[in-house]
Amino acid sequence: MHHVEQSIAFVLDRPEGERVGLAFLVGERMMLTCAHVVNAALGRAPRQSEPVAKSTRIRLHFALLGPANSWIERSAEVAAWLPTGEDFDVEDVAVLRLGETVSSSGAVPLRIGAHLKSRHDTLVQMWGPGHGRTLGRHVQGRLLGAVGKHRLQVDEVVHRVFRVQPGFSGGPVWEPSTSAVLGMLQAITTDDSAEVLVLDGTLLERALAATATTRPGLTLLHDHGEVHYDGTHYTLRQRRILLHGGGTPRAKYEIKVSVARFLNDEAVRNLRHHAKHPLSVGNPVRDIDLHAWCVLDVEVLRMDVKATKVRHEEITFDLCFPGDQLLTPGRQATIDYQYRVSDQMWGQWYKRNIKPNTDRLSVEAHLPTELEPECWGVTSLPSETSLEPLTGVQVRVEGDHTVYSWDRTAEEESLAEERRIRLDWFFWQRIPDSAEAEDAASVMRQFGILQVRDPARGREQSNLPAKTRSIDFRSENDRLLAQRILAHLRRVAGWVNRYHAFRPEVGMGIAAPQLGMAYAIAIVKVPDSTDYLELVNPVVADQSEQEARDFEGCLSFFDVRGIVKRPWGLRVRYQNGFGETRDDELTGGLARSVAHEIDHLNGKIYSDTDRMPEDESPIDMHQYRQLRAEHRINMPTPPAHLTWRAERNHHHPAR
Known part of the structure; x- marks a missing residue:
């Protein structure tokens, strides 16, 4: 497993080169930190919300890269600035863009996880400056309840003994078992108390979206798909963060739901099977029961779902924005939808086509551990020819499920249009003994x-x-x-x-x-x-x-x-x-x-x-x-x- 600390850098102030906080790598050249850390580095007022000029450079030292006792120094410009002055503490995020990458030295971009609200009571780990000759130290904690919007508090034992100090601000908060980053640390101190808070992944993704280059049409800032298996049914969850780059306002977003019971070269077998077991939108047995939501201007809204084309193995839907809401040029929206099908309809794989203008793509398969799953990844062309092994498939255990995941940004790997990403799996508990198998x-x-x-x-x-x-x-x-x-x-x-x-x-x-x-x-x-x-x-x-x-x-x-x-x-x-x-x-x-x-x-x-x-x-x-x-x-x-x-x-x- 990658050492998270190798992707963390100290943010240094200008006059003395003192450590004022942390930043961490989330792309080949992109880093996240707290806006108040940038202010400290530049000698500005801690809560100054006025944007920093893009030509301004921030000094960074990667503490654990390169030879021992020899830090790798880089500088970065401020690529995005979230504070608007309305609520500095909640919008306390800045995105930095490195002048050159550090990947050749071993730094690996970290992966931002889901909403922290779903991570209540999770054990987490943090890293920050040490004392004396100690370069850095780890601190463990536990996530508690929400503190306003986009923030959670860390286990009170941590801040009661003052183990987390202001120099930890801007650092990642991650799960030790998976290295998945759940948020960014805010260490806020006063004369007589300390507050340790975590800014959630939704806010961090919004900050990264602000760095996206405006392109005509829709840009997929993040296309995330999950499949969950309970032993008889698959639940498919899709989350897409869209940025309208120009053109006509959109009242709807089109999606396509397709299933395949058999894989690769068995197209005829699939057609025959789904002719007997077709998808439907009105049959209680075969209805995929699609639900969709959207987030527009931080408000969560239910979307209307309309089937426009129904085939045995494929249904096209329009997801309609509610009321008079439109996705207008320059506006960002997050669309979530999910549906459920039986394993009679869906085979043992999860496939995603890379859509035009995709900045980040991630897929996950949540499979019951008791079934002894084996999962691997492949990538292919639309014809399903020229398969290649998919690198970087990660595995972790969450409760009674084993989770296999793959996550890449466009700057790390070519997310070429028309390419397909696929996770395949099987279950040892369902593989018969070879002496008894008739097929x-x-x-x-x-x-x-x-x-x-x-x-x-x-x-x-x-x-x-x-x-x-x-x-x-x-x-x-x-x-x-x-x-x-x-x-x-x-x-x-x-x-x-x-x-x-x-x-x-x-x-x-x-x-x-x-x-x-x-x-x-x-x-x-x-x-x-x-x-x-x-x-x-x-x-x-x-x-x-x-x-x-x-x-x-x-x-x-x-x-x-x-x-x-x-x-x-x-x-x-x-x-x-x-x-x-x-x-x-x-x-x-x-x-x-x-x-x-x-x-x-x-x-x-x-x-x-x-x-x-x-x-x-x-x-x-x-x-x-x-x-x-x-x-x-x-x-x-x-x-x-x-x-x-x-x-x-x-x-x-x-x-």
Whole structure:
């Protein structure tokens, strides 16, 4: 877990360079602090509400970055100023913009959490200046009730013993278990007492919104989605902070609710399923019961909901602003809506399309811990092709649910339009024992492994990606991508090994195309070992004259086995996960497994006519187990000596 303190900086005053408060990183270059801290740094009156000139620079020292006892110093301009003079204490927020980033030194932007009002009685942690040689210190507390608008009080034990001092102002208040920032600290002292208050996340988001560049149409300052599962139903909650950048005033906001029971390549199956189980807006059983609210000028209002287009698996709604309220140019609105559907309608994933002009996108899946959830993230194009592992998925436990989350701003990561972000999951408590499962393919699908519809002879093109892209290790992006894909392949292989006990001599493998990732990457478990061979950009340089017939299985059609004729030996040229080139001579079961995975990288499966002998066809697992019980399946006998084709023909191996 990231150390929150590395993203906190001391705010220094101008004449003496004394610490007057804190600021913390919330984007590549954006930081939050208290307005009264900025006033102190500039020598102004503590509660002066007049905005600071944008050309004014604020000195910052990142205390825990860089070598020991060597602070990293930066300066920042005031990018947004909330105090208006009406209620300085509540609007005590300023946004700073760094001149250059500190990400290369290890600072990671912190994530702002939900309304503090929903965090009552939560244990929190704070960090601030120490005494003497102590650079900084931690203080623990507990959130209490609200103090006016947008503020909560911290456990009275903390301020009674004066552990929190004025120098803590502007620092984050976070949950120790998750590092999620719940608000910003205000340390207010008088001659005979001290008050420790927390400004909530809603106010902080409003301050960040003030820095947004005005763009035509709607800007999505923050698009946040959550899915909550109770064991039978999913509740979907969506929260969008909008900024109208110009044009015609808007009386409504259009949303689309769509469901899919099956994932990836099963569009036809989805259509048939939802024709029998359609969405509706009037049926008590299938009604999604959509509710929506908006916040305009800090007032919470109920929105009218009107269905405009109803299909079996998709309904379009207009969310209408109440009465004569309009979203006019320059105005900001927060829209919240939620609905509930059964798991008969919704599958085990949550997908968000990145909309135009999105500044920040976050998703969460709240899954019952007792069901032993496994969750991971992928990103894709609208066609659901070219899947890639999603980096930065975080996990935490809240009560009886395990929460998986992903959160990014546009300046941290390219939130390109038309891209899709997806969280996938399954539950171990609902995965049957492999010896009892009659449909192993459904289990493999839950692991994210694409399934071949019909592996019989003479099949048409499989639904696995037919073409894969090589990894260019000269590119930093490709190097990181290779590491992410290899890590995910190992994760999935671990699930498969937990589900099915493979014999020690079997070299189980998995290729990236089987997970919908069209890259030339695969892993193969070394027989009689726990190690995996990492194959990046593999090619067969040579193969032996001697061949062997043996049964093979495939994770993409796990319910059958088939006889395949393959060379006994292979010479394979490939790169490992670090880009180091290897030339290995492989024999026996390992050579067979590697050849099997390389086939997948070329869009082939073992039942293809050029792989399986003409007199053979795949057999189901019942027949296969019967043959093994009758000892009619024998291990191929290794040849005494291997003859290589390239050596016989006196030419160099193919490259």
